[in-house]
Amino acid sequence: MRKYNIAVVGALGAVGREMLKTLEQREFPVEVIKPLDILSNAGTEIIFQGKPVVVQAAETGAFKDVDIALFSAGADASKILAPIAVAEGAIVVDNSSAWRMDDDVPLVIPEVNPDALSWHKGLIANPNCSTIQMLVALKPLHDQYGIKRIVVSTYQAVSGTGQKAIDELNQQIQDYVSASPIRSNVYPYQIAFNALPHIDIFLENNYTKEEMKMVHETNKILDKNISVSATTVRIPVFRSHSESINVEMKKPFVLDEIFTILKSAPGVVVVDNPAEAQYPMAIEAEGQDSVFVGRIRRDLSIENGLNLWVVADNLRKGAALNAVQIAETLVQKNLL
Amino acid sequence: MRKYNIAVVGALGAVGREMLKTLEQREFPVEVIKPLDILSNAGTEIIFQGKPVVVQAAETGAFKDVDIALFSAGADASKILAPIAVAEGAIVVDNSSAWRMDDDVPLVIPEVNPDALSWHKGLIANPNCSTIQMLVALKPLHDQYGIKRIVVSTYQAVSGTGQKAIDELNQQIQDYVSASPIRSNVYPYQIAFNALPHIDIFLENNYTKEEMKMVHETNKILDKNISVSATTVRIPVFRSHSESINVEMKKPFVLDEIFTILKSAPGVVVVDNPAEAQYPMAIEAEGQDSVFVGRIRRDLSIENGLNLWVVADNLRKGAALNAVQIAETLVQKNLL
Known part of the structure; x- marks a missing residue:
């Protein structure tokens, strides 16, 4: 079974931590996990699947080897970084409000409108928790x-x-x-x-x-x-x-x-x-x-x-879980 | 100006205490204050208008010299005691749900339906706080x-x-x-x-x-x-x-x-x-x-x-204050 390189942007935030935990719990096929956060947090060590992983800076170049980037870094950061990640070849699932109402961006709840994923252009938005x-x-x-x-x-x-x-x-x-x-x-x-x-x-x-x-x-x-x-x-x-x-x-x-x-x-x-x-x-x-x-x-x-x-x-269905479910659906539907 | 003998039934409860405070703050014309509570609380001393007053048992005979009894003792106690208080000559303003939907009992918010007080038969209900x-x-x-x-x-x-x-x-x-x-x-x-x-x-x-x-x-x-x-x-x-x-x-x-x-x-x-x-x-x-x-x-x-x-x-407008305002309106409209 194919495995994927996954970045989590905002890895040290409340939702980012939950994204990492959700990937572990649901046994998402992760080849390489890449926790990213603001520059001042780079170097922090986290544990993923029992092994230490070092947090890197979320910046240009960080997404070149990434298949899927789960973003939870706020709308301002996402407006800048998500297009960079897409340009570097990653598919972005963004938890912020930055792209949700963009006509070119599917806004997806896998139980509700999974078919909207079929027309994604590299960027997919996670809806608001409420x-x-x-x-x-x-x-x-x-x-x-x-x-x-x-x-x-x-x-x-x-x-x-x-x-x-x-x-x-x-x-x-x-x-x-x-x-x-x-x-x-x-x-x-x-x-x-x-x-x-x-x-x-x-x-x-x-x-x-x-x-x-x-x-x-x-x-x-x-x-x-x-x-x-x-x-x-x-x-x-x-x-x-x-x-x-x-x-x-x-x-x-x-x-x-x-x-x-x-x-x-x-x-x-x-x-x-x-x-x-x-x-x-x-x-x-x-x-x-x-x-x-x-x-x-x-x-x-x-x-x-x-x-x-x-x-x-x-933090789960309202954010991290829904984002991971979108990633799972992308894999299932062969939409990567 | 005429002053009135006021009983507060359930005087040691959250609403009862607030009723006593509200009577003081609004300078209701109180001749005698009579705090009543369950028998086991009788003898407790409270302070009203700077003077100590002894809590008495809420029981038959306690309302003979009372003009207005403000009840906040729960629905069960009110079902028994309120008719006794009325029979002994008091006008009861009851904060419980016991009498609210009784066709013979006005349910009154002074800002909303003060005229309903005109047909009272000794018992008036205070609506639910919400x-x-x-x-x-x-x-x-x-x-x-x-x-x-x-x-x-x-x-x-x-x-x-x-x-x-x-x-x-x-x-x-x-x-x-x-x-x-x-x-x-x-x-x-x-x-x-x-x-x-x-x-x-x-x-x-x-x-x-x-x-x-x-x-x-x-x-x-x-x-x-x-x-x-x-x-x-x-x-x-x-x-x-x-x-x-x-x-x-x-x-x-x-x-x-x-x-x-x-x-x-x-x-x-x-x-x-x-x-x-x-x-x-x-x-x-x-x-x-x-x-x-x-x-x-x-x-x-x-x-x-x-x-x-x-x-x-x-506890104020939702209970104690509304009850005291009903008492004030009874006085103003000469409905005692």
Whole structure:
């Protein structure tokens, strides 16, 4: 079986580390692993498949022997480096928002629109974490009933902002316990014991960029005719995003059918037993590959309405895992 | 000016303490304060208006000299004690869910439906915390544009469950910092660093009782024709509930008008300046009397749709303050 040279760009970040772990856990056929990061981190040693590997600088020339480069280095770095990597012969799977809405770049969730990979031109975008878990849950329902409108409110973990935000919540919690003053650097306000309706920057229409990502990415990946209204909120959770999703469908449904469809949907695990107080939870999704769906109930306020509570590990399915799955699909479909 | 004998039932609970504080802060004309609690707490001394007062047992006979009894002792206690208090001549303002949907009991938010107090028969119900803050924000919009449908997702503080839940979050945070095992007693699962889509018990339709309270109370207080879909979620915040509210109105609106209406609405403070990252937040609402409204933006997914982020202190406007405001309105309208 052929093996591949894989670069991970941003290898020391929260998502980069998870990409390396995911490649190991899923036994991706790696010939050579090439962890790349900013120049000042070059020389750092990491362990991959039990062996030490030295982190190199992510720069021109670093991609010449690379088959697939998994990027999680932020949008600014990606805008510069991804085209260089492609020019040097690598296929780039980019986790940033830099290329997602580019008409020449497929935006792919393997369970939802794997066929979009067929027209890639060297660069493939990984969707936003909040969009991925929502669409993995909604795709099988859209196929069956046709989704007309989505109203979603998110409960997002700090790890979505990166390692520095994880550190900040940790520090604020420790300062709270020791009755020290709580300081905020990563977020504009305290995140411990708070809820911030502010993820990414504010746009001219007074939505945040995170909210509009959920709109535009849903339209690009699933269906351009679906209307989406999003409110995205950061809460003091380390890992896994939760989403309260209200859906209006075109066709009538029987609730039992919804359960049946979701239980057999790829990437979905249904956790829904109110009598036993079972529903998806952030702390249980951590480290898991699946998208967990529960609180499945008919919306009594509108015809063909449905409510769902959807939870997934934002660093796994929301980022690293989806990128590795794209790489796996490229191999399976012989699209390298 | 006439002064009144006021009993606070459940005086040592989180809401009871806040009721006593609110009576002091708003200089309610109190002749005698009578803090009542369960028998085992009788004899405890509290301070009211700078003077020590002894807590007495909440029992038959305790309400004979009471003008107004503010109840926050839970639904079970209220079902037994509130009729006794009324029979003994007190007017009861009850914070539990016991009487809210009773046709003979007005369910009142003074900014929304004060006129319902006119037909009281000795017992008046205080709405659920989540309902109060939502309707204070939506009432002026309903008057102007007619609300057709509400989709709401909540981000609720542990203090809504009471002092024992505040203690549990505190303990879990301390155990996390000291790397001790985290135990859960009040909630079925860890609340620290988690989000629980489970408030109050599950009902036969798989909604929680908290979710259906928001439906039924909105219909009783504001308009029986408004459709409501609610998802209620507990998050690791000590105090103040946040709500992501999506509204579909009957009539078209200009967004500037919405700002103008909300800015002059009773009990509402608009905090909405995306350019300066200003929006309502739980940690800033704590201890405040107002309902804070922000993230005001047109819902792009439907005609006449609007999104709001609404935050209020669940122990103040969501409970104690609303009850004291009902007492104030009874005095003003001469309805004692």
